[in-house]
Amino acid sequence: MTSSERSEPEPAPEPEGGVSRVERSRRGGRRGFAADLRDAVSPRAALLVAGVLVVQLAFVLSYIGAFHAPAPHRVPVAVAAPSAQAGAQVVERVNKLPGTPVDARVVAGPGQARARVLDRSVQAALVIDPQGRSDTLLVATAGGPAGPAAVEQLARRLEGAEKRAITVNDLRPPSRNDARGLSSFYLVLGWMIGGYLAAALLAQAGGARPANLNRMLIRLGTLALYAVVSGLGGALIAGPLFGALNGHFLQLWAIGALVVFAAGASTAAMQILLGTLGIGVAILLYVVLGNPSAGGPYPPELMPAFWRVIGPWLPPGAGTALVRNTVYFHGHATGGPWLVLASYAVAGTMVSIAVSALMRRRRRQRGGHSRARA
Structure with missing residues (x-):
């Protein structure tokens, strides 16, 4: 056998359809961008991005709609x-x-x-x-x-x-360290963010829908502990640290714990009902709608009808009124805000527990049917 014969490679086997590997690679290169696009932006990812766009535009619409032309109404x-x-x-x-x-x-x-x-x-x-x-x-x-x-x-x-x-x-100006009386609003805003973010992170770590009732109870207990610590931190910052809301430390601690747990428990309930979409619904309610209607920069009477009506029924508005009226007005007109916040906390807890128990029962029933068929 000559050297030329020895060096000549054996021809590659012809693949099915008569298309070689080189040809497939060449064709794949021409279609690479489309394939990468499908891999990088799956239909689910596209839907999530579209949802983010909706929330973003709703945020702009809500804040500008509430604040663009404040005018007194009744x-x-x-x-x-x-x-x-x-x-x-x-x-x-x-x-x-x-x-x-x-x-x-x-x-x-x-x-x-x-x-x-x-x-x-x-x-x-x-x-x-x-x-x-x-x-x-x-x-x-x-x-x-x-x-x-x-x-x-x-x-x-x-x-x-x-x-x-x-x-x-x-008759009652804000304290020297509470410029324009907005410390109550920003304190409640911080508590709200902590509440729904804590619930969202627990869901990311353990699943939006816990595997069993015990895990749901542990999650709610974790949220309750977080709420107590968060309420304490906010009260320390607003009171002793900056002196913006002095003289009501224990009341602020209790209010903060309730605000955080109301936000966290209700977000957990939305997640167990709607999955990941529940986090978006919580942001829509508490950030997009709740913050501009909370009575921070402008009271409800200066906002358009929609925000004027929903504000007192959402935790940011109830929490802001509760803190202000506790610190500056001896607790007057706080019954409604206490009730609103307690309702979110209780409803979120009960829904989370009830749905978790129902899901466990259904899993047991499916397991029983599977064993019976086997």
């Missing part, structure tokens, strides 16, 4: 006049203003007007001077400065039209 205001007839005349005139910016009601006198402002029944109170020299507007900017500012602007316009002077008396 802001509760008390009117104290020298006589009931004079008070009724002022209330009638004010309540007929275009757009119904104010919901005015007559009170017996300056003392009751002051009490209504401090127990959060009204945003402001107008005390009419019997001598006609200078009326007084009573406000409490610790509950958020935007509402009183809107009422003050309206009152000055009305009083100026009648050539009357007005003096503003801030």
Whole structure:
């Protein structure tokens, strides 16, 4: 055998269909991008990205929709006049203003007007001077400065039209370290983020739907422990560390623990019902809708109807009102917020436990049917 014959490689076997490996590789190179695209962006990944886009646009829509043009709508205001007839005349005139910016009601006198402002029944109170020299507007900017500012602007316009002077008396300003009274809102915002993120991370580590009831109970117990520690941390930061919300450390700790657990337990319930989609629903409720309607920069009375209605029924709004009214207004008007937060915590816990128990029963039934068939 010659050297040329020895060096000549044996021909590769012809594959099925008459297409060689080299040809398949050449063709694969031409189709490589499409194949890589299918591998890199699966249908499930595409759906998730589309969901993120929806949440992102909803975020922009919600925040701009809530804050783009704040205007007073039926802001509760008390009117104290020298006589009931004079008070009724002022209330009638004010309540007929275009757009119904104010919901005015007559009170017996300056003392009751002051009490209504401090127990959060009204945003402001107008005390009419019997001598006609200078009326007084009573406000409490610790509950958020935007509402009183809107009422003050309206009152000055009305009083100026009648050539009357007005003096503003801030009965309860925010503390020196609580600029514009927004510390309550940001504290609750931090607690909310911690609550639903903790629930989401536990789901990523152990599955959105726990394998059995015991694991669900352990997860809820972990969330409860996290809520206690998180509430303590927030109370320490807002109180002793920065002095923004002083004098109510134990109350803030309790509120924080409830806010965090309400967010975490309700997120866990959404996850066990909807799987990974439950995290998106929690973000939609608590971030996209809950934060702008919480009454932080603007009270509900200055926002459009949709955000004005939903705000008090979502944990961010309930938590913000609860912290503010506890710290600055001796716990007035806190019954509703306590109930809202407790409802989210209890409902989230009960749904999580009930669905976990139901899923365990169904797994047992399927296992029994499988053994019977075997």
